[in-house]
Amino acid sequence: SQQGEEDPQALSIQEGENATMNCSYKTSINNLQWYRQNSGRGLVHLILIRSNEREKHSGRLRVTLDTSKKSSSLLITASRAADTASYFCATKSNYQLIWGAGTKLIIKP
Amino acid sequence: DVKVTQSSRYLVKRTGEKVFLECVQDMDHENMFWYRQDPGLGLRLIYFSYDVKMKEKGDIPEGYSVSREKKERFSLILESASTNQTSMYLCASSSDTNTEAFFGQGTRLTVV
Numbered sequence: 001s002q003q004g005e006e007d008p009q010a011l012s013i014q015e016g017e018n019a020t021m022n023c024s025y026k027t028s029i030n031n032l033q034w035y036r037q038n039s040g041r042g043l044v045h046l047i048l049i050r051s052n053e054r055e056k057h058s059g060r061l062r063v064t065l066d067t068s069k070k071s072s073s074l075l076i077t078a079s080r081a082a083d084t085a086s087y088f089c090a091t092k093s094n095y096q097l098i099w100g101a102g103t104k105l106i107i108k109p
Numbered sequence: 110d111v112k113v114t115q116s117s118r119y120l121v122k123r124t125g126e127k128v129f130l131e132c133v134q135d136m137d138h139e140n141m142f143w144y145r146q147d148p149g150l151g152l153r154l155i156y157f158s159y160d161v162k163m164k165e166k167g168d169i170p171e172g173y174s175v176s177r178e179k180k181e182r183f184s185l186i187l188e189s190a191s192t193n194q195t196s197m198y199l200c201a202s203s204s205d206t207n208t209e210a211f212f213g214q215g216t217r218l219t220v221v
Contacts, residue, residue, distance in 0.1 A: 030207055042113075042199055042212035043152075088151065090210075096167070097142075097210060101151040 023089030115213035132200030
């Protein structure tokens with residue numbers, strides 16, 4: 001079952017700009033995680049935010065979580081060409097991670 | 110560094126063949142997962158295992174089975190491959206249920 005839904009499905013911005021992706025989910029969660037996937041590769045974990053946290057930072061990444069709205073956002077500041085990838089949110093419920101379909105981010109030089 | 114290794118990056122098999130996809134992790138993780146990824150559908154869980162010899166069905170187990178005889182190895186088996194099983198298969202592991210998952214590089218399987 002697909003719980004997370006990322007928005008937008010695709011995003012194309014200029015290098016140096018900020019990129020914001022959103023994720024909505026349906027049920028209560030233990031935590032929410034963001035992953036990056038470069039073309040044709042496995043996923044790499046970026047950041048985990050627990051259900052009792054509202055904001056978390058890691059380098060150029062900033063994640064917010066609003067449990068009342070069942071939504072999260074991922075902000076990448078000062079984007080670089082190497083940030084071109086697909087980004088997925090996953091919500092943790094019991095044993096499983098439940099995934100959205102992802103946002104495809106393209107950084108134009 | 111945690112390493113999750115899948116036995117093949119690319120695989121081409123014929124319809125009706127029995128296919129084995131192997132996954133090995135080197136960090137003594139209890140939990141292991143098999144997903145398939147198709148365009149526009151995100152990751153869908155096929156099976157997962159939270160201990161040796163234990164397995165649980167995910168969202169799309171039909172046509173698949175799994176084996177976990179040793180803690181580090183989780184195998185996905187396609188009993189009789191069909192063309193609708195052409196997909197990217199991703200293996201992952203995690204130490205407990207509330208931490209991040211580590212992924213292998215993926216196996217792109219084509220069934221002809």
